[in-house]
Amino acid sequence: MRTAYCVDTVRAAERDLMARLPEGALMQRAAAGLAAACADLVGRVYGRRVVLLVGSGDNGGDALYAGARLARRGAGVTAVQLAPGRTHAGGLAALRRAGGRTVAPEDAAGPIRRADLVLDGIVGIGGRGGLREDAARLAALADGSRAAVVAVDLPSGVEADTGEVRGAAVRADLTVTFGTHKPGLLVDPAREYAGSVRLVDIGLDLPGEPDLEALQHADVTRLLPVPGAESDKYRRGVVGIAAGSARYPGAAVLAVAGALRGGAGAVRYVGPAGHAVLARYPETLVSDQGPERAGRVQAWVVGPGAGDDAGTVAQVLASDVPVLIDADGLRLADVGAVRGRTAPTLMTPHAGEAAALLGVSREEVEAGRLAAVRELAGRYGAAVLLKGATTVVAGAGGGGVVRVNPTGTAWLATAGSGDVLSGLSGSLLAAGLSAVDAGSVGAYLHGLAGRFAAVGAPVGAHEVAEAVAGAWRDVVRG
Ligand SMILES: NC(=O)C1=CN([C@@H]2O[C@H](COP(=O)(O)OP(=O)(O)OC[C@H]3O[C@@H](n4cnc5c(N)ncnc54)[C@H](OP(=O)(O)O)[C@@H]3O)[C@@H](O)[C@H]2O)[C@@H](O)CC1
Ligand SMILES: Nc1ncnc2c1ncn2[C@@H]1O[C@H](COP(=O)(O)OP(=O)(O)O)[C@@H](O)[C@H]1O
Numbered sequence: 001m002r003t004a005y006c007v008d009t010v011r012a013a014e015r016d017l018m019a020r021l022p023e024g025a026l027m028q029r030a031a032a033g034l035a036a037a038c039a040d041l042v043g044r045v046y047g048r049r050v051v052l053l054v055g056s057g058d059n060g061g062d063a064l065y066a067g068a069r070l071a072r073r074g075a076g077v078t079a080v081q082l083a084p085g086r087t088h089a090g091g092l093a094a095l096r097r098a099g100g101r102t103v104a105p106e107d108a109a110g111p112i113r114r115a116d117l118v119l120d121g122i123v124g125i126g127g128r129g130g131l132r133e134d135a136a137r138l139a140a141l142a143d144g145s146r147a148a149v150v151a152v153d154l155p156s157g158v159e160a161d162t163g164e165v166r167g168a169a170v171r172a173d174l175t176v177t178f179g180t181h182k183p184g185l186l187v188d189p190a191r192e193y194a195g196s197v198r199l200v201d202i203g204l205d206l207p208g209e210p211d212l213e214a215l216q217h218a219d220v221t222r223l224l225p226v227p228g229a230e231s232d233k234y235r236r237g238v239v240g241i242a243a244g245s246a247r248y249p250g251a252a253v254l255a256v257a258g259a260l261r262g263g264a265g266a267v268r269y270v271g272p273a274g275h276a277v278l279a280r281y282p283e284t285l286v287s288d289q290g291p292e293r294a295g296r297v298q299a300w301v302v303g304p305g306a307g308d309d310a311g312t313v314a315q316v317l318a319s320d321v322p323v324l325i326d327a328d329g330l331r332l333a334d335v336g337a338v339r340g341r342t343a344p345t346l347m348t349p350h351a352g353e354a355a356a357l358l359g360v361s362r363e364e365v366e367a368g369r370l371a372a373v374r375e376l377a378g379r380y381g382a383a384v385l386l387k388g389a390t391t392v393v394a395g396a397g398g399g400g401v402v403r404v405n406p407t408g409t410a411w412l413a414t415a416g417s418g419d420v421l422s423g424l425s426g427s428l429l430a431a432g433l434s435a436v437d438a439g440s441v442g443a444y445l446h447g448l449a450g451r452f453a454a455v456g457a458p459v460g461a462h463e464v465a466e467a468v469a470g471a472w473r474d475v476v477r478g
């Protein structure tokens with residue numbers, strides 16, 4: 001499991017550790033890891049032109065000490081001091097001793113243009129809001145140069161705890177972060193500014209529950225349902241799909257396509273698209289009765305392509321098995337009915353649907369995904385999976401750790417791929433996974449399947465469903 005902690009927790013852990021270590025030891029660990037990562041990135045250090053963007057806090061100190069290490073290995077290092085009177089004194093002295101030089105921000109354009117490597121030490125976890133004007137100008141110069149940009153701890157200008165980007169920020173090729181990932185490194189839009197992320201262990205001891213966690217292959221393998229000798233199709237779980245309409249039969253087909261790949265022993269379909277479903281997937285158990293009379297299931301998926309069929313949504317919500325609500329079902333679901341459920345509920349909105357439920361704009365949801373997913377999970381008393389560039393999953397109530405999905409590709413932004421995800425996660429629910437596990441494992445497999453199906457070219461949602469088995473095998477192989 002990859003984890004991320006918010007700034008307050010990091011600061012407390014740093015204080016504890018610093019009290020037990022000689023002065024400056026932690027910063028030396030950070031700088032050593034940073035310099036090593038830079039050396040790996042550029043391949044050969046000797047003769048490289050390195051520019052340090054140095055703010056007035058310890059983030060600038062890290063950059064200066066790392067710059068000193070690179071200078072001792074033969075790099076030509078120039079530090080741009082944003083606040084000359086308040087630059088980290090020890091770091092500055094170390095850089096000068098190693099032969100580095102300093103320039104004022106107004107003289108930085110030339111060195112940045114000629115640089116091979118730029119280290120962004122403007123702000124780290126002490127930053128608030130988008131970059132101020134003088135810092136933003138340096139970020140723009142770095143963006144316009146051909147240099148590789150390495151962010152120190154965080155890309156300056158992004159919000160460490162939320163992943164928001166409220167103004168100008170540095171765009172990095174690599175972020176070298178210390179002690180733990182910060183939430184902003186895992187959640188868009190900030191995640192995109194970070195480039196690839198390398199974690200340097202500085203010995204921080206972080207307490208129990210993280211703020212965010214991201215599954216990895218080994219975690220998913222442990223959660224996947226696998227049939228044993230005693231299994232039969234009913235014991236593996238039956239998933240009911242109440243989806244599709246005369247207008248949108250395809251949504252039913254795609255949800256069933258996902259459900260068939262999610263580990264349930266049987267897929268039951270209820271709704272007006274039975275013929276279309278059977279034509280494509282003859283193994284589906286099709287019923288033209290409503291959910292109440294369709295036969296026993298261990299979980300329901302309701303909503304994809306459902307149009308205005310509020311009655312079906314209400315029937316499903318009244319059941320005593322886990323329910324996944326997606327698409328039209330989200331609009332039709334009564335908050336009180338969801339809150340009153342005794343079995344788990346998982347809601348799977350995209351940003352537009354989440355915005356409609358919260359009464360805010362889509363942009364607001366996309367800018368602050370963590371706040372939005374927690375808020376929705378609190379309002380509905382349900383687990384919520386918020387889809388998009390970064391998919392995040394909060395448990396019922398919205399408190400506690402949020403799962404963030406590390407797989408996926410923007411090629412998944414194609415009509416119907418959400419229907420596949422709802423079937424897939426619903427199937428995992430029926431197989432016995434908790435709402436958060438079903439959502440996050442479903443998103444993980446779906447994201448991986450999207451990558452396998454796309455390999456750099458457009459795909460249709462049905463191809464994503466077909467690639468799920470390959471994703472599953474890849475996860476299990478490790
Ligand atoms: N603690 C430890 O043990 C370790 C900490 N480590 C390192 O320390 C970093 C934290 O250092 P920190 O606390 O000094 O804060 P930091 O991120 O440098 O920012 C403060 C400065 O930013 C400025 N500023 C703020 N917002 C701004 C904006 N929007 N635009 C522009 N400027 C802005 C603000 O200016 P002021 O408001 O004071 O004028 C202030 O001067 C951490 O990320 C890690 O790299 C590692 O060495 C490992 C050990
Ligand atoms: N920019 C993106 N990057 C990665 N994944 C994305 C992006 N945009 C959408 N997705 C994923 O694609 C799927 C789209 O689902 P959804 O919006 O419900 O589509 P539909 O309603 O057409 O089925 C979701 O799994 C979502 O996370």
Ligand SMILES: [K+]
Nearest residue numbers: 123152154156
């Ligand atoms: K930084």
